[in-house]
Amino acid sequence: MTAVREVPKPGVDGGAGSPLDAATFGLVFRRSGWRAVLVLVVLAQLAHVLLRPRGWVYEWRWATYQYQFSTVLLAPLVAGIAAVIGRRWSSARVQLASSPRGGLGLVLGAVPVTLVVLGAYVAGFVVVVVLAKGAGTPGMPSAGELALFGPAMAQLIVAVAGGYVVGWWTRSLLAAPLVAVVVFAGLLGGWVGGEVALVKVGGASASLVGLQQAGSVIQNQVVFFGFATVAIGGVAVARLRRSGWAVPAGAAVIALVGLVPLLNWTGEPLVAVDEPMVCSGESPRICVAEPYERFVPDLRSRLDPMVERLQVQGVAVPVEVRQAFYLGMDPGVGAVAQEALVSEDPQAAEFALVSAWLHDECTSAEEMRAQSQVLATLQDSLRSPTAAGLADLVAALDAMCRP
Amino acid sequence: MQELLDRARLVRCADVVVRRRNQRTLSGVSLQLGAGVVALAGANGSGKSTLLQCLTGLLPVEAGSIAVGGHDVASAPGRRAARRVFGFLPQRADFPGSFTVEESVAYGGWLHRAPLDGDAVAAAIERVGLTADRRKKLSELSGGMRQRALLAQVTVHTPPIVLLDEPTVGLDAEHRHALRQFLADHAAAGSNNLVVFSTHLPDDIAAADRVIVLARGAVAFDGSPLGLAATAGGELDGEVSIEVALRTLDAVDRCSA
Numbered sequence: 001m002t003a004v005r006e007v008p009k010p011g012v013d014g015g016a017g018s019p020l021d022a023a024t025f026g027l028v029f030r031r032s033g034w035r036a037v038l039v040l041v042v043l044a045q046l047a048h049v050l051l052r053p054r055g056w057v058y059e060w061r062w063a064t065y066q067y068q069f070s071t072v073l074l075a076p077l078v079a080g081i082a083a084v085i086g087r088r089w090s091s092a093r094v095q096l097a098s099s100p101r102g103g104l105g106l107v108l109g110a111v112p113v114t115l116v117v118l119g120a121y122v123a124g125f126v127v128v129v130v131l132a133k134g135a136g137t138p139g140m141p142s143a144g145e146l147a148l149f150g151p152a153m154a155q156l157i158v159a160v161a162g163g164y165v166v167g168w169w170t171r172s173l174l175a176a177p178l179v180a181v182v183v184f185a186g187l188l189g190g191w192v193g194g195e196v197a198l199v200k201v202g203g204a205s206a207s208l209v210g211l212q213q214a215g216s217v218i219q220n221q222v223v224f225f226g227f228a229t230v231a232i233g234g235v236a237v238a239r240l241r242r243s244g245w246a247v248p249a250g251a252a253v254i255a256l257v258g259l260v261p262l263l264n265w266t267g268e269p270l271v272a273v274d275e276p277m278v279c280s281g282e283s284p285r286i287c288v289a290e291p292y293e294r295f296v297p298d299l300r301s302r303l304d305p306m307v308e309r310l311q312v313q314g315v316a317v318p319v320e321v322r323q324a325f326y327l328g329m330d331p332g333v334g335a336v337a338q339e340a341l342v343s344e345d346p347q348a349a350e351f352a353l354v355s356a357w358l359h360d361e362c363t364s365a366e367e368m369r370a371q372s373q374v375l376a377t378l379q380d381s382l383r384s385p386t387a388a389g390l391a392d393l394v395a396a397l398d399a400m401c402r403p
Numbered sequence: 404m405q406e407l408l409d410r411a412r413l414v415r416c417a418d419v420v421v422r423r424r425n426q427r428t429l430s431g432v433s434l435q436l437g438a439g440v441v442a443l444a445g446a447n448g449s450g451k452s453t454l455l456q457c458l459t460g461l462l463p464v465e466a467g468s469i470a471v472g473g474h475d476v477a478s479a480p481g482r483r484a485a486r487r488v489f490g491f492l493p494q495r496a497d498f499p500g501s502f503t504v505e506e507s508v509a510y511g512g513w514l515h516r517a518p519l520d521g522d523a524v525a526a527a528i529e530r531v532g533l534t535a536d537r538r539k540k541l542s543e544l545s546g547g548m549r550q551r552a553l554l555a556q557v558t559v560h561t562p563p564i565v566l567l568d569e570p571t572v573g574l575d576a577e578h579r580h581a582l583r584q585f586l587a588d589h590a591a592a593g594s595n596n597l598v599v600f601s602t603h604l605p606d607d608i609a610a611a612d613r614v615i616v617l618a619r620g621a622v623a624f625d626g627s628p629l630g631l632a633a634t635a636g637g638e639l640d641g642e643v644s645i646e647v648a649l650r651t652l653d654a655v656d657r658c659s660a
Contacts, residue, residue: 024513031501091497095557098459098491099514100483242463243479 019104025111032112033088037081041117044074045124049131057135058342059291061208064145067128068152068202070121072187075155078117079163080180085113086167087175093168096240103237103244110164110233117160118153125149137291144212151201151218154225159183161229165236197265198224207338209289209323210275216261217269223258227251277323283307284353288323288336295341302349306382310353313390318356332356350379357394362401371400413437413564413597414458419467421453421620428453430620431467436597440590442611442628443601450620451601452494455568458599459491472564487516489564490557494572494601496550500542504533504552507541511556527559528552530585532578546573554582558589565589567600571607583610624648 048070056062089096089109096102129140162183167175190199197217204211234248278296279287284307286296307317321334323341334356340348354375362368374397381387414436421429429450443451456462457469460476468477472488475481498507508524517523528537531551541549550573558565565586571579586598587610600607608614609628616624616631624631634648 021513024510027502027506027510031499031506033501088499088501091499094461094491094493094496095498095511095514095553097461098486098489098493099511100486100516101514102486105510105514241479241482242460243482 019101020108025108028108029112029115032085032109032116034112034116037078037113037116038120040077040081041074041120042124044077045070045120046127048073049124049127054131055207055338055342056204057132058137058295058338059207059209059289060132060137060139060141061145061212062204062206063128063132063137064125064141064148065202065204065208065213067125068148069204070124071152071155071201072203073184074117074121075159075187076180076184078113078156079159079183080176081117082110082113082160082163083167083176083179085109086164086169087171087173088167090168090171093240103241106168106237106240107233110160113164114157114160117156121153121156122149136294138294139291147215147218148202148213151221151225154222154229155201158225158229158232161232165232168236194266195263196267197221197269198259198262200269207323208270209292209338210272211270212273214265214269214271217265220258220261224255224262225258227255227258231255279320284318284334285320286322286336287320288341292323292338292341299336299341299349299352302346303353305385306350306353309382309385309387310390310394313388315391315394318353321352321356346383347379350382353382354378354394354397357398359398359401359403361403367401371397374400413472413595414599415468415470416454416458417468419454419457419469420465421450421457421462422465423453423462428620429457429464432617432620432622433467434615434622434625436599436613438590438593438595438597439612440586440610441597441599442608442614443599443617444603444608444614444631445601445617445623446603449617451617452568453620454617455491455566455599455601456493458566459489460485488562489566490515490560490562491566492554492557492568492570494568496553498541498553498556500540503538503540504528504544504555505537507552508555508559512559515557515560515562517560523559527555530558530588531555532581547575547578550574551578551582554585561589561592563593563595563597565596565598565600567598569602570600571602571604579604579607583607586610 049067052066056066086109089106092105096105099105163176163179166179187199190196197214198221201221202213228251230251231248234244234251238244238248275289277287278290278293279285280296281300284303286300286303288296303321310317318332318334321336324335324337334352334354336352337348339345340352358371358375362371374393378390378393378397381390381393414434416432416434419429419432420427428448432450432454443454445451453462457464458471458476460469460471460482464477468475470476470481471485474485474488476485502510505524505528508527512520512523512527525534525537528534531554533548533551533555536544536548541552544552550570554567554570567586570586571582574582583606586600590596590598590612600611602608608631611628614624614626614628614631615622624634631648
């Protein structure tokens with residue numbers, strides 16, 4: 001049987017023409033409701049950056065990681081938004097299913113929201129940069145630190161894809177809130193259930209000096225989120241077209257390749273990293289990570305009176321205090337918390353000295369309580385110019401909970 | 404000669420059986436449709452929409468075969484090829500209301516691999532009588548106007564085969580007449596053009612070149628509107644006779660069940 005005349009195709013070559021031209025893309029983008037999406041995402045990101053504690057402004061890695069933490073709330077939000085858009089496009093389901101470019105049309109419906117979400121997400125980081133530069137943080141984030149944008153954005157993309165497809169399939173007004181709740185519960189479940197490497201794409205409640213996200217975790221997250229997106233979209237298209245199941249099946253297999261190592265990862269997806277330290281002075285020598293070097297003179301000015309009190313009472317001050325980080329401290333070295341550098345908190349400064357005599361091998365609650373009492377007394381005494389008995393307190397603390 | 408024969412068989416169904424929710428909705432339907440306007444008639448649940456969805460490849464068949472424009476829609480490559488030769492407007496069709504009439508028609512052109520050519524879009528809109536409303540958003544249109552806009556969307560690429568499911572529902576008498584004229588014009592625009600539409604309105608049926616009445620998923624009548632009228636006795640004028648004939652067929656169908 002001879003086929004009947006086919007519909008003329010665009011393009012001067014008489015071929016199929018460009019699958020997606022600027023005019024069509026512009027048309028779909030213009031009518032996607034992108035302005036509302038942009039406003040919502042920008043507001044969410046501004047709230048995350050401006051309304052949360054801002055200890056991260058002094059350190060690019062922490063700042064970068066903390067920004068990615070916004071995906072915990074942003075992913076559910078954009079999944080819900082995408083569900084609304086998917087539901088809207090579902091009204092054209094039959095036109096898409098019965099036309100040559102229906103599969104592409106289905107995917108195209110989700111592209112504007114994806115681009116707006118990613119654009120707003122990246123733009124939101126400008127606020128972080130402005131705040132960090134405003135706080136005097138030198139330099140800019142490194143490529144390694146910015147690499148975390150990969151899994152964060154991939155997580156947002158898969159959230160959009162999932163929400164869009166659920167909205168498309170269910171055509172329900174309830175899809176948006178339900179999808180948002182399910183995505184949020186999924187992320188929370190990952191944190192609570194110990195699958196942190198699967199759901200965590202950043203976030204840190206303290207300085208990340210000496211730490212960074214494991215490269216393999218970043219890689220596997222990108223693979224998993226990326227190919228899960230292809231699988232989700234592929235299933236939707238294949239279901240619409242009643243063909244082409246090989247694409248989502250293949251993508252699902254590759255997604256599993258990324259997923260398995262993530263599920264097998266134990267604990268936080270962080271690894272120790274060689275941190276360039278800058279050391280200065282004596283009695284004690286103060287060593288801090290490069291971004292904090294500018295805070296050393298201030299810390300020293302706060303330590304000096306305490307050092308003098310210790311020396312007057314015959315206590316040998318620690319040879320070195322060092323910015324605390326993941327690898328732990330050598331015996332006799334004081335731990336400088338980030339707060340001791342960037343804030344006026346007297347306790348943080350005192351702790352930089354007394355932590356040199358603090359050991360963590362307490363075996364009972366009673367021992368820990370006793371250690372805390374001695375520690376508190378010692379810190380109070382260090383603060384008081386007239387306090388005596390510093391040598392006894394230091395000796396007592398040093399003797400407690402030793403390995 | 405072979406080509407002429409093929410043109411006479413733009414759509415071919417052979418012993419098509421379809422089952423939905425464990426019920427047979429089509430039971431061995433065999434048809435050959437050539438150029439012209441074909442009305443699919445029958446009571447609710449007779450299988451009209453199911454047959455149209457099978458022709459477009461949206462619904463799989465349990466048994467039998469369907470070829471549209473020479474392409475077997477049971478296979479994925481066949482469906483891909485068939486989609487290029489028809490335009491389909493489903494029952495209760497819709498589209499995102501944020502698009503204007505001309506945007507939705509232009510998008511339809513892109514969907515069907517036709518150029519987003521301003522003239523083609525304008526011509527399609529003019530054919531359905533919405534030129535004055537082309538800049539209005541679909542959400543601002545009445546149900547009937549929206550139906551016409553979507554008709555322009557699925558026919559902007561002037562496909563040789565047009566399949567429409569209840570296209571006159573929601574239209575007033577004037578626009579029903581205009582739509583029937585549109586269908587007749589489309590069929591007449593090419594020697595190879597076929598329009599198949601489902602309806603339950605006698606005046607729609609009377610305007611077709613051929614009418615196929617489905618009852619309980621099987622072909623109960625296949626012939627001309629006049630032939631259908633004749634089944635009711637042929638004593639009344641054409642339009643009423645068709646209505647009587649449809650009722651008669653429906654009653655016979657119920658009795659036989």
